[in-house]
Every structure is written in C-alpha cells, then in structure tokens.
Amino acid sequence: MSLPIQISPQAYDVMRQHAEEHFPDECCGFLYGHDNDVSRNIMQAVPVLNAKEGDKRRRFEISPQDYMKAERYALQQQTTLLGVYHSHPQHPAIASEHDLKQAMPYFSYVILSVMDGKTADIKSWQLNEANTAFAEETITANFKL
Amino acid sequence: MAQLIIPTPLRKYTANNATFTTDSITIEQAIEELTNEYPEVKPHLLDASGRIRSFIKVFVGEDDIRSLNGEQTELKDSDVVSIVPAIAGGAL
Numbered sequence: 001m002s003l004p005i006q007i008s009p010q011a012y013d014v015m016r017q018h019a020e021e022h023f024p025d026e027c028c029g030f031l032y033g034h035d036n037d038v039s040r041n042i043m044q045a046v047p048v049l050n051a052k053e054g055d056k057r058r059r060f061e062i063s064p065q066d067y068m069k070a071e072r073y074a075l076q077q078q079t080t081l082l083g084v085y086h087s088h089p090q091h092p093a094i095a096s097e098h099d100l101k102q103a104m105p106y107f108s109y110v111i112l113s114v115m116d117g118k119t120a121d122i123k124s125w126q127l128n129e130a131n132t133a134f135a136e137e138t139i140t141a142n143f144k145l
Numbered sequence: 146m147a148q149l150i151i152p153t154p155l156r157k158y159t160a161n162n163a164t165f166t167t168d169s170i171t172i173e174q175a176i177e178e179l180t181n182e183y184p185e186v187k188p189h190l191l192d193a194s195g196r197i198r199s200f201i202k203v204f205v206g207e208d209d210i211r212s213l214n215g216e217q218t219e220l221k222d223s224d225v226v227s228i229v230p231a232i233a234g235g236a237l
Contacts (some may be wrong), residue, residue, distance in 0.1 A: 061233035
C-alpha cells in the first residue's frame with residue numbers, strides 16, 4: 001500500500017499548463033520531492049521533451065539523456081526523483097496496459113486527463129508490491145481542477 | 146574504482162544506496178558484482194538468460210554501451226556508469 005500523495009499547487013500548475021499547451025499531444029515530465037512517514041510530497045514538476053518519434057497523441061517517451069539529467073539534478077538538489085507525469089489527451093486519467101508494460105517500481109505515475117484542451121482529471125498510480133499491476137494512489141491536494 | 150549510479154526506482158533493492166563502487170573491469174562484471182551484493186535488484190536488471198533487460202540502458206559517461214563494446218565495454222577508474230530505465234507510456 002503506497003502513501004497518500006500530496007501535490008503542491010505549484011507542481012500542479014506546471015503539469016496542467018504543460019498538458020494543455022501540448023494538447024492534443026501527450027506531454028511528460030519529472031516529479032521531485034520527498035517521502036515522509038505519512039505521505040509522499042511532490043513539490044516540483046519539471047517538463048521534459050516528449051521524445052517519442054512520430055505520433056505523440058497516444059504515446060510519450062523520455063530520452064535516456066533527460067533521465068540521467070533528472071537523476072543528477074535530484075542528487076545535486078538533495079531532493080528525490082519520485083516519479084513521472086504525463087497527459088492523456090481525450091482519454092481518462094487511467095493507467096493503460098502500455099503504461100504498465102514499462103512502469104518501474106517505486107515511481108508515482110501521475111496522469112492528467114485533458115479533454116478538449118482543458119484538464120479534466122488527475123490521478124496517480126504506482127506498481128503494486130509484486131510489480132504486476134497498478135494501484136491508484138490517493139491524492140490529497142489543496143488545489144482545484 | 147568506477148562508480149555505478151543506481152536509478153531511484155531500484156534503490157529499494159540496494160539498501161537505498163544511490164551509488165555502487167566497483168573495481169570490475171567490464172560492464173558485465175560490474176553488473177554481476179552489483180547483483181551478487183544486492184540479489185533483489187537482479188530481476189529488474191537482467192533477463193532469464195542473464196543479459197541486460199531490453200528496457201534498461203547502460204551509459205558510461207554520456208555513451209550508450211551499445212555504441213561501445215556492449216556488456217564487454219571496459220571500465221576505467223574514473224568512469225561513471227548510469228543505469229537508465231526506459232520511461233515511456235501512453236493512453237492506449
């Protein structure tokens with residue numbers, strides 16, 4: 001069972017703007033913050049390039065170079081790389097089979113549903129202990145969609 | 146000694162250590178040393194035949210080992226080796 005996840009208003013604004021600007025393509029980025037005994041706290045969202053070649057409306061990919069930069073950034077800033085966000089244009093914020101295939105343990109996968117260019121929903125997912133399926137994380141946030 | 150950077154999602158299998166130092170002389174030996182030290186990380190790095198999984202990339206500095214000598218790429222003392230998981234997905 002994963003910790004409830006708190007998303008700062010600043011991090012949410014970055015994700016929302018990024019997702020809406022790139023509609024109808026998928027956008028993606030990294031999430032930083034820290035875990036404590038009672039919650040996972042996402043303090044910062046940092047957009048990165050969707051490196052998927054071709055149609056980006058149903059797929060995203062982050063380059064290995066951007067991933068290495070993200071790990072270095074976390075070490076330098078003494079923060080923790082907690083996960084990845086991406087958007088689902090014209091689709092619900094439900095993790096897909098394709099999301100599951102490439103998911104890593106521990107990471108939170110935050111998904112924003114963007115309908116007709118506006119953010120309609122946000123959900124977060126994490127692999128279960130057996131790494132066989134996604135479990136939805138409870139988002140506790142002081143922002144409004 | 147070369148230094149391996151463990152990606153954050155796999156650190157729960159390496160006693161939360163972010164780095165692993167090794168005097169192995171090839172990538173293959175370094176990964177073997179890492180998985181011997183931390184057996185729980187092995188299924189996340191290697192497939193059933195003992196090769197590096199397809200969705201894991203390994204970089205020496207800024208160079209993908211696939212553009213070098215693969216798992217037989219030799220390591221120097223000053224090398225920093227990054228283990229990089231594929232990050233991808235999508236709506237359908």
